[in-house]
Amino acid sequence: xxxxxxxxxxxxxxxxxxxxxxxxxxxxxxxxLVVPRILKLLDEFQxxxxxFIVGLDADRPENRTAIKQIADAGHEIGNHSxxxxxxxxxxxxxQIVDEFxxxxxxxxxxxxxxxxxxxxxxxxFSADVLRTLQARGYQYDCSTxxxxxxxxxxxxxxxxxxxxxxxxxxxxxxxxxxxxGLRRLKPYRWDLGGDDLLEIPVTTMPIIRSPFHLSYxxxxxxxxxxxxxxxxxxxxxxxxxxxxxxxxxxxxxxFMGREDDPDLGFFPAxxxxxxxxxxxxxxVFQMLARRFTVVNxxxxxETYVARRLPIKPLPA
Numbered sequence: 493x494x495x496x497x498x499x500x501x502x503x504x505x506x507x508x509x510x511x512x513x514x515x516x517x518x519x520x521x522x523x524x525l526v527v528p529r530i531l532k533l534l535d536e537f538q539x540x541x542x543x544f545i546v547g548l549d550a551d552r553p554e555n556r557t558a559i560k561q562i563a564d565a566g567h568e569i570g571n572h573s574x575x576x577x578x579x580x581x582x583x584x585x586x587q588i589v590d591e592f593x594x595x596x597x598x599x600x601x602x603x604x605x606x607x608x609x610x611x612x613x614x615x616x617f618s619a620d621v622l623r624t625l626q627a628r629g630y631q632y633d634c635s636t637x638x639x640x641x642x643x644x645x646x647x648x649x650x651x652x653x654x655x656x657x658x659x660x661x662x663x664x665x666x667x668x669x670x671x672x673g674l675r676r677l678k679p680y681r682w683d684l685g686g687d688d689l690l691e692i693p694v695t696t697m698p699i700i701r702s703p704f705h706l707s708y709x710x711x712x713x714x715x716x717x718x719x720x721x722x723x724x725x726x727x728x729x730x731x732x733x734x735x736x737x738x739x740x741x742x743x744x745x746x747f748m749g750r751e752d753d754p755d756l757g758f759f760p761a762x763x764x765x766x767x768x769x770x771x772x773x774x775x776v777f778q779m780l781a782r783r784f785t786v787v788n789x790x791x792x793x794e795t796y797v798a799r800r801l802p803i804k805p806l807p808a
Contacts, residue, residue, distance in 0.1 A: 494786075494795060495783075497542070498611070502572075503523065522753060547599065550598035563603035569607055577613060631794075707741075714763070747766070
């Protein structure tokens, strides 16, 4: 069985912005620290994955060397929007098109790759986003997050944030709704009235739909590393049992510890040292390599071209 691995390369400023913290406008970056760590570990396991990159980061001269290193190492480059605003679903069609054009242009300039896949910031997407992806020739979307706990994650995030009423309103769909837990776990196609668009959901645990991407595993590892690894291993076993080819999500903060950036202490699991996170990452990668053939998102999407998949209506 295949498993795809992807990393949303959210930068420091994007976390601060979503959290409502001052100083994000200076666009602080940790790419020089985190990208070499990520590439080193991926190379050790010979994993070629997908990096979803924000267009604004690709346009910043201080980030270009790190981003080019990702492409030069043979990893797929995906579109993660230009401004990384989790309220992308509230954009007009013209704004969405502008986001895509600016991001595509920036990524091509830095990496030479034109993205064929998209993930919305904070799992934000809409019918207009999906139509724009199809019109621009994208191969797949992977913005859905089929879990019931999105509102709990959002409440936790808001509790620790400093947001105005207007900012809270903007972020009201962050991490999705309870209804997202009813979405299909396996890939499907969006009905776009002719040509369809492949959707590859971020995989959650079959049956109970709880997340097991690495940020959640690290959160559990705060309490018990043994429990976190058993949880991840059990999730993979259920995927094998139910014939779900998992699409596993990483974030840069999975590769950073409390000693690396105190400003990000509000984020779950940023109060444990990187040495512990690295140990967990190695064990997780070992489990994936032992049970699955790990590929990037584009390669995973190609395997679904000839398969008959359910057709789903566009979201309201």
